Amino acid sequence: MSYTAAHDDHHGPEKGLLRWVKTTNHKDIGSLYMWFAFAMLLIGGAFAMGIRAELLQPGLQLMDPQFFNQLTTMHGLIMVFGAIMPAFVGLGNWLIPMMVGAPDMALPRMNNWSFWILPFAGGILLSTFFMEGGAPAFGWTFYAPLSTTFAPDSTDFFIFAVHLLGFSSIMGAINIIATVLNMRAPEMRLMDMPLFVWTWLITSFLLIGAMPVLAGAVTMMLTDRNFGTAFFDATGGGDPVMFQHIFWFFGHPEVYIMILPAFGVVSHIIPTFARKPLFGYSSMVYATASIAFLSYIVWAHHMFLTGMPVAGELYFMYATMLIAVPTGVKVFNWVATMWKGSMTFETPMLWALSFVFLFTIGGFSGLMLGIAPADIQYHDTYFVVAHFHYVLVTGALWSIIAATFYWLPKWCGNMYNEKLAKFHFWWAMISVNVLFFPQHFLGLAGMPRRIPDYSLQFADFNYISSIGAFSFGLSFILLTYIVIDCIRNGTPSEARPWDSAKGLEWTLPSPAPYHSFNTPPARAVILEESQHS
Amino acid sequence: MAELERKKITKRFWITLVSAPILMLLFAVFVMPPLYEVLCDITGFNGTTGTVETEQQYEVDEERLVEVSFFASTMPGFPVQFGPKVASMDVVPGKFYTTSYIAKNNTDYEVVGQAVPSVAPTDAALYFKKLECFCFTRQVFKPHEEVEMTLRFVIEPEMDEDIQDVSLSYNFFKLES
Numbered sequence: 001m002s003y004t005a006a007h008d009d010h011h012g013p014e015k016g017l018l019r020w021v022k023t024t025n026h027k028d029i030g031s032l033y034m035w036f037a038f039a040m041l042l043i044g045g046a047f048a049m050g051i052r053a054e055l056l057q058p059g060l061q062l063m064d065p066q067f068f069n070q071l072t073t074m075h076g077l078i079m080v081f082g083a084i085m086p087a088f089v090g091l092g093n094w095l096i097p098m099m100v101g102a103p104d105m106a107l108p109r110m111n112n113w114s115f116w117i118l119p120f121a122g123g124i125l126l127s128t129f130f131m132e133g134g135a136p137a138f139g140w141t142f143y144a145p146l147s148t149t150f151a152p153d154s155t156d157f158f159i160f161a162v163h164l165l166g167f168s169s170i171m172g173a174i175n176i177i178a179t180v181l182n183m184r185a186p187e188m189r190l191m192d193m194p195l196f197v198w199t200w201l202i203t204s205f206l207l208i209g210a211m212p213v214l215a216g217a218v219t220m221m222l223t224d225r226n227f228g229t230a231f232f233d234a235t236g237g238g239d240p241v242m243f244q245h246i247f248w249f250f251g252h253p254e255v256y257i258m259i260l261p262a263f264g265v266v267s268h269i270i271p272t273f274a275r276k277p278l279f280g281y282s283s284m285v286y287a288t289a290s291i292a293f294l295s296y297i298v299w300a301h302h303m304f305l306t307g308m309p310v311a312g313e314l315y316f317m318y319a320t321m322l323i324a325v326p327t328g329v330k331v332f333n334w335v336a337t338m339w340k341g342s343m344t345f346e347t348p349m350l351w352a353l354s355f356v357f358l359f360t361i362g363g364f365s366g367l368m369l370g371i372a373p374a375d376i377q378y379h380d381t382y383f384v385v386a387h388f389h390y391v392l393v394t395g396a397l398w399s400i401i402a403a404t405f406y407w408l409p410k411w412c413g414n415m416y417n418e419k420l421a422k423f424h425f426w427w428a429m430i431s432v433n434v435l436f437f438p439q440h441f442l443g444l445a446g447m448p449r450r451i452p453d454y455s456l457q458f459a460d461f462n463y464i465s466s467i468g469a470f471s472f473g474l475s476f477i478l479l480t481y482i483v484i485d486c487i488r489n490g491t492p493s494e495a496r497p498w499d500s501a502k503g504l505e506w507t508l509p510s511p512a513p514y515h516s517f518n519t520p521p522a523r524a525v526i527l528e529e530s531q532h533s
Numbered sequence: 534m535a536e537l538e539r540k541k542i543t544k545r546f547w548i549t550l551v552s553a554p555i556l557m558l559l560f561a562v563f564v565m566p567p568l569y570e571v572l573c574d575i576t577g578f579n580g581t582t583g584t585v586e587t588e589q590q591y592e593v594d595e596e597r598l599v600e601v602s603f604f605a606s607t608m609p610g611f612p613v614q615f616g617p618k619v620a621s622m623d624v625v626p627g628k629f630y631t632t633s634y635i636a637k638n639n640t641d642y643e644v645v646g647q648a649v650p651s652v653a654p655t656d657a658a659l660y661f662k663k664l665e666c667f668c669f670t671r672q673v674f675k676p677h678e679e680v681e682m683t684l685r686f687v688i689e690p691e692m693d694e695d696i697q698d699v700s701l702s703y704n705f706f707k708l709e710s
């Protein structure tokens with residue numbers, strides 16, 4: 001299992017399509033992941049357009065409720081497992097070896113496998129639409145017994161797809177841990193590592209702890225459905241509420257899997273454009289680690305209404321609130337980094353700044369939901385929908401877009417069109433708020449989530465929200481154009497396109513060579529490029 | 534070009550990395566469900582009721598009364614009519630009581646089912662003990678048969694004094710016969 005850099009030194013990429021099938025190169029695989037995630041984002045986005053089109057007006061216009069539920073279910077699954085998670089793995093693949101001064105990932109062959117499983121898993125998941133009984137319609141949380149006793153036959157394919165997806169992300173996580181711990185430049189200490197590497201390292205441990213639990217949950221579903229077990233079936237001595245415990249034991253760490261790497265990205269961009277070192281580097285590392293730890297012990301805040309004893313409600317309420325402390329540390333550190341900085345507002349910075357604002361709004365609504373007695377009112381309403389879209393869209397996705405603009409010159413060697421990119425930012429920024437902000441009001445007024453039709457008093461805000469959705473959806477066409485235009489016709493970029501950017505990746509030429517650091521960088525360079533002052 | 538002195542991935546490290554997720558999977562399937570069941574039994578979470586083996590003696594406070602209400606429901610597709618004989622009873626904690634539920638099979642064929650009990654509030658579940666209950670075993674209903682099924686229970690005096698209403702509900706599930 002040892003890596004021998006000498007072998008790979010000379011050959012560049014293979015020619016033709018087979019290059020992409022057989023590649024073990026971290027940059028190729030990173031690009032594959034990113035393009036796959038982008039395709040899934042567009043597909044999941046198309047489902048969302050369907051959902052919002054139906055919700056534009058009260059009444060049933062376009063589809064029957066069963067199909068509507070298939071759309072919401074697949075939208076959630078595709079976005080979480082197909083778009084956000086693979087995009088972060090793609091970023092990790094591209095950036096981590098460069099950031100730790102390594103030539104490639106530690107386990108390149110496994111890397112190839114973890115990617116190529118994905119299109120199959122995604123394909124299986126999407127193919128359920130064409131099966132008899134339709135796609136799964138039980139929500140992305142697939143609660144039993146809806147997903148066991150009352151689910152369509154295609155559910156078994158869904159289960160298989162989830163197994164594959166889990167397998168892929170566990171392999172990805174193993175690879176990242178091995179890369180960070182073994183391939184790091186010998187002179188780079190753990191506390192010299194940039195935050196994106198730190199956050200991904202910690203995320204990998206979350207993946208290894210949480211994804212197998214998801215695999216376990218779907219395995220139990222599978223045996224309940226087909227082999228006569230009764231894990232979640234009360235008739236046979238099982239318990240459907242236990243499904244929720246197991247699911248959320250996975251589910252809550254999962255939401256942090258989708259946000260910790262985002263914290264890392266933003267911790268790179270803000271110092272660059274504030275022209276100051278990151279404030280509180282080590283507190284950032286410890287905050288990330290504590291968030292990861294806490295994320296394992298708060299799961300039942302999704303279950304305040306399942307009839308938990310008061311002691312349980314209190315425990316999960318306070319433990320949930322506790323997460324706000326390390327999260328707050330991070331937000332304050334970002335703000336302190338900008339304090340008295342010489343800020344400029346290039347596109348990556350715009351995305352990172354709006355991340356800080358909008359993610360914090362999502363954090364606040366999370367705190368409101370974490371108040372057990374208040375959640376009795378909010379649970380399963382559009383307020384929850386607004387909450388998780390603020391943290392996932394304007395949080396996780398925002399950071400992915402920010403990262404794309406920030407590192408694109410390094411990846412493809414060209415600069416994007418700044419004017420267009422800024423225009424696109426404002427378009428997306430305004431429309432996303434028109435889309436999701438009114439959903440807070442809808443939720444507080446009592447509109448349930450996962451319904452295709454609603455009472456008349458919800459009509460106005462839904463109309464506004466849908467208009468925002470169509471506009472936000474359209475903005476992605478422009479994003480696609482900007483990225484492709486940059487790759488094809490962008491002006492060549494310098495090695496360090498942002499003057500005050502720090503990090504080993506900027507010491508490489510643009511575009512980055514096929515193999516990053518065949519000779520590990522020296523201690524002096526590592527210190528010069530490190531994030532702490 | 535100088536060969537690098539990067540660390541090698543040792544066998545032990547490799548084994549740890551691979552076995553960790555496998556162990557988590559086994560934990561989820563083989564440890565979490567039994568653990569959950571044990572937790573529910575100990576704490577009464579989820580309204581899991583307890584049982585007693587014999588008609589033991591409790592300290593009885595005749596002044597104290599708890600109203601126990603009985604509920605019944607059936608899962609979709611379960612063709613037997615099912616309900617409590619009395620809607621509620623006043624109960625002195627520490628004393629044993631008997632009541633019954635009535636079930637009528639309206640169909641021309643035999644139906645097999647299992648009743649699953651649940652007690653609310655959760656804090657009462659731990660002290661609601663059954664000596665005898667039709668929910669202990671599967672029930673077989675002959676075509677057009679009407680049966681009275683008994684239940685003998687006690688509320689243990691250790692239950693919090695603040696709890697004055699307890700409800701017991703059964704949900705009947707169909708079993709494959």
Ligand code: HEM
Nearest residue numbers: 255259301302324363366367369370379380384388391392
């Ligand atoms: C201060 C931090 C946070 C707190 C206190 C918090 C709290 C909560 C609570 C209590 C709920 C359950 C609401 C209900 O169903 O009634 C919830 C739902 C949710 N949260 Fe958060 N949250 C926080 C941050 C995040 C982050 C960072 C993410 C993801 C990046 C996230 C993703 C979600 C998702 C996806 C759901 C909905 C799950 C479903 O479909 O039911 N949350 N949050």
Ligand SMILES: [Cu+2]
Nearest residue numbers: 252299301302
């Ligand atoms: Cu959560």
